Amino acid sequence: MPDIDIELEVEAEVEKRFSILVCIDGSEESYSGLRYAVRMGSDNSANLTLLYVRPVDQGLSSGGLQMRVARENMLKWGVELPGTKALKKGRDMLVEMGFMADDWKEQVVHTDITGDPLGDNTTVYMNDEGASISLKLLVSPSVDRGILDECEIGGYDITIISMTETAEAKEHAGYISPSTTYMVATQHRGTVLVARELEEDHGHFMCVDFSEKAIQAAVKDARIAARCHCPVHLYSVASSEDELEKARDVVAKAKAAIEAEGLSIAGESVEIGDPVESIVGKGRKFSLIVLADTSVKGLRRFFTTSVAYEVLQKAANSVMIVR
Structure with a gap:
């Protein structure tokens, strides 16, 4: 026995x-x-x-x-x-x-x-x-x-x-x-x-939109980042002044969810602009740009119309799609 x-x-x-x-x-x-x-x-x-x-x-x-x-x-x-x-x-x-x-x-x-x-x-x-x-x-x-x-x-x-x-x-x-x-x-x-041109020690640029999936993905990324001792920076883009408060709120929720897991973030920021161009530009200095796949589960064709897919195509550095 x-x-x-x-x-x-x-x-x-x-x-x-x-x-x-x-x-x-x-x-x-x-x-x-x-x-x-x-x-x-x-x-x-x-x-x-x-x-x-x-x-x-x-x-x-x-x-x-x-x-x-x-x-x-x-x-x-x-x-x-x-x-x-x-x-x-x-x-x-x-x-x-x-x-x-x-x-x-x-x-x-x-x-x-x-x-x-x-x-x-x-x-x-x-x-x-x-x-x-x-x-x-x-x-x-x-x-x-x-x-x-x-x-x-x-x-x-x-x-x-x-x-x-x-x-x-x-x-x-x-x-x-x-x-x-x-x-x-x-x-x-x-x-x-x-x-793609993957460089270590520059941290994860975790981008969150207004979906629940994005918050869950932020927590998952924080766990992965903790494994390699990489800092996580939370980021959200508002398309207009009217959405700015909503963007701040989703970053706060993602931060709270990460901290509830006993983990922490290194920084956070919110901006107004085009989501794809803003993420690609701001994320260039990080090791990874991280995004959630928020497309409908089971309908993979919708991923090709998402912000995550556009960032994957346009970014010059590494991108992680969290599911």
């Missing part, structure tokens, strides 16, 4: 852990997202998954390659398959940053995929405290479909995906194009952080 109790306690601890999905394509911007994920999961308080999605086959059709060996030694194999180099770099970064140690237990899981000789491969590392890091090399008809499928199956607390168009990034088989990033940010029902 004691052994069973211990196992149940470990399982419960794993279930409670914050979970982060980082989409990797080999670009420098995707590794910036990984570094931010490490801050969120400080002291191994979060389970981390690095995901590389590649299109089916890519001409691998065996060619003498020892696929069984590849599956069992995905990151140690001498031949560089699409995605292995990018995931290995991510794993090495985690070791260098002290987020992972070389003595973590390792398990490799393989799933056959029709029409692809390599299939899906996952390497899972776990320490004695139950923290886990998963490196997933998945195959899919398209990169966006593969990422969205993993988001849905994994139930992550946050997904981090890069936004980049450099020539170097486009050379990777699993390149995450801007259209893929927009697709994930639009279609995924969970929180998405779009990493």
Whole structure:
């Protein structure tokens, strides 16, 4: 019985852990997202998954390659398959940053995929405290479909995906194009952080409108920011003088809700202006512009007409959509 109790306690601890999905394509911007994920999961308080999605086959059709060996030694194999180099770099970064140690237990899981000789491969590392890091090399008809499928199956607390168009990034088989990033940010029902020129230590610019969802999102962002010791600045925009008092009221409500959680904010401000232009302009100096997805639940098409989507398109820095 004691052994069973211990196992149940470990399982419960794993279930409670914050979970982060980082989409990797080999670009420098995707590794910036990984570094931010490490801050969120400080002291191994979060389970981390690095995901590389590649299109089916890519001409691998065996060619003498020892696929069984590849599956069992995905990151140690001498031949560089699409995605292995990018995931290995991510794993090495985690070791260098002290987020992972070389003595973590390792398990490799393989799933056959029709029409692809390599299939899906996952390497899972776990320490004695139950923290886990998963490196997933998945195959899919398209990169966006593969990422969205993993988001849905994994139930992550946050997904981090890069936004980049450099020539170097486009050379990777699993390149995450801007259209893929927009697709994930639009279609995924969970929180998405779009990493674009992501710089640490500049705080979260949490924008609240007049909806209850925005206040709930502010609390959720404050929890996330607390994980990485990032200051939160609350901001609201009134379209006219008549709305100014309403904007002040929603900021006060968001602040009160955050403080009720035992958390705090670093600052607050309210202005009159165009919501999108004001948010993009004022939010540029922060690490993240944070907004709630206030579109109707289940009707994802309405998100593309929202302020959050316009900010996502126009902002020069990183944007997090909270759901």
